[in-house]
Amino acid sequence: MKGLFCRLSDSEEVKFVIQETDVPTTIGNHQVKVQVKGCALSPVDIKLYNDLKLQRDTVPVGREIVGTVRQVGPKVTFFQPDDEVVGILPLDTEVSGLCNTVLIHEQLLVPKPEKVSWVSAAGAVRDGLRAYTALHTLAHMAVGQTLLVLDGASPFGVLAIQLAHYHGVKVLATAHSPDDLKFLEQLRPSVGTRESLLARVIGVWDAKVDLVETCLEETGGLGVDIVIDAGVKLYDEEPESQQKQQLPHKHDIITLLGVGGHWVTMEDNLQLDPPDTHSLFLKAASLSFLNDEVWTASAAREGRYLHILRDVMEKLSTGTFRPLVEEPVPLYEATVSMEMVQKKQTI
Structure with missing residues (x-):
């Protein structure tokens, strides 16, 4: 066959x-x-x-x-x-x-x-497994926490948003285009109150938007409890493709992470320098690699x-x-x- x-x-x-x-x-x-x-x-x-x-x-x-x-x-x-x-x-x-x-x-x-x-x-079995692994197994999600999902309009991002909202988590997400932003702003639960699934959508394609500043503003300067990335930029001088341009820098993620926060990364080649690990140490933050x-x-x-x-x-x-x-x-x-x-x- x-x-x-x-x-x-x-x-x-x-x-x-x-x-x-x-x-x-x-x-x-x-x-x-x-x-x-x-x-x-x-x-x-x-x-x-x-x-x-x-x-x-x-x-x-x-x-x-x-x-x-x-x-x-x-x-x-x-x-x-x-x-x-x-x-x-x-x-x-x-x-x-x-x-x-x-x-x-x-x-x-x-x-x-x-x-x-x-x-x-x-279509949902792998991304559903990935969302559970990230939020439950690795990040130990709890009610009342704040989650940042990078590239929220991706198939995985959508399920992660839906799972987090179901468990009472405040969700922020980034959008890579105006169409993605419009799609994310229209996400509603299938049952219950017809409020948006997202507390805020951050349009990272706009050079005027500062991801770190926006996240700290949404959390009263405390930082987010959980970050799930879709890849990161490791160096400032790194050659950028169109897709790479909208990825956050690793320093940005560490900066917007709150005390005791969890960073769940899909970057299999992540490299952290001593100042990066020291910042994570000061915040008592943890880093997990998402490999479903x-x-x-x-x-x-x-x-x-x-x-x-x-x-x-x-x-x-x-x-x-x-x-x-x-x-x-x-x-x-x-x-x-x-x-x-x-x-x-x-x-």
Whole structure:
């Protein structure tokens, strides 16, 4: 059957191809055979595969799947045939989520609520997991705190905003364009008081807007309790692309962080100088790295991982989570769509 794969050329250029692949016919004791109904396309982190020594000639693409159980192994206890399930294929999987059927361990799946669509379930499972990891596992979010979400109009940013507001957190967010700002200002909860989800939207594309000054103004000079970045600038003289221009400097984040605050970063190459760490020390602040792949790359805390996935699906079914998803595309358009996703030209 056909699947989507990533191929790395000698020039380090990433290419996506649809090719035939063999799916194992023998089902393991704890494996589940799932007929795939939908699959999300997320950027492939080639560096992570290399770091974990998982690099092969081709890397399967499309790991967030949703579908129907067709067969279960002899020792499977969580599922029965015809159950609707959602999950994320592990990093070392050899099959693409775009295959008609996949074999996956039962402890990597959770039930899909009946009222949640295939598209919403597949599109929200990874960003929902990432939002939970950032706010609950790493930042220990609590009622009454203040959160700054950088690039709030991104798919991940939207779910982080919705999750934080649900738990009584005051949310600030940055917008990278006037369209993003308008979109964020119109965010409302699906139920309850129709107030905005955001206390303030900060348009960082405008050179007149000072991120640090705005955040300190909103918090009475105390600083924010939690910051979730979408990447940072490390040096003032760093060559800037259009996308890099709107990223905050690491010094700005440290400055606007309050006493006892938590900085959750997606910057895997973050470099802090002694003055930076001294500032964090004076504020008794903490720094955490957001890598949502640790849940499937490690056998630790599987129960917590499944609990998070179940809660993401529950919040989808109740309307607390309303993800940003594009229109579904057929398999034959998957290579073009994946190239755009990899270059961050679409979501």
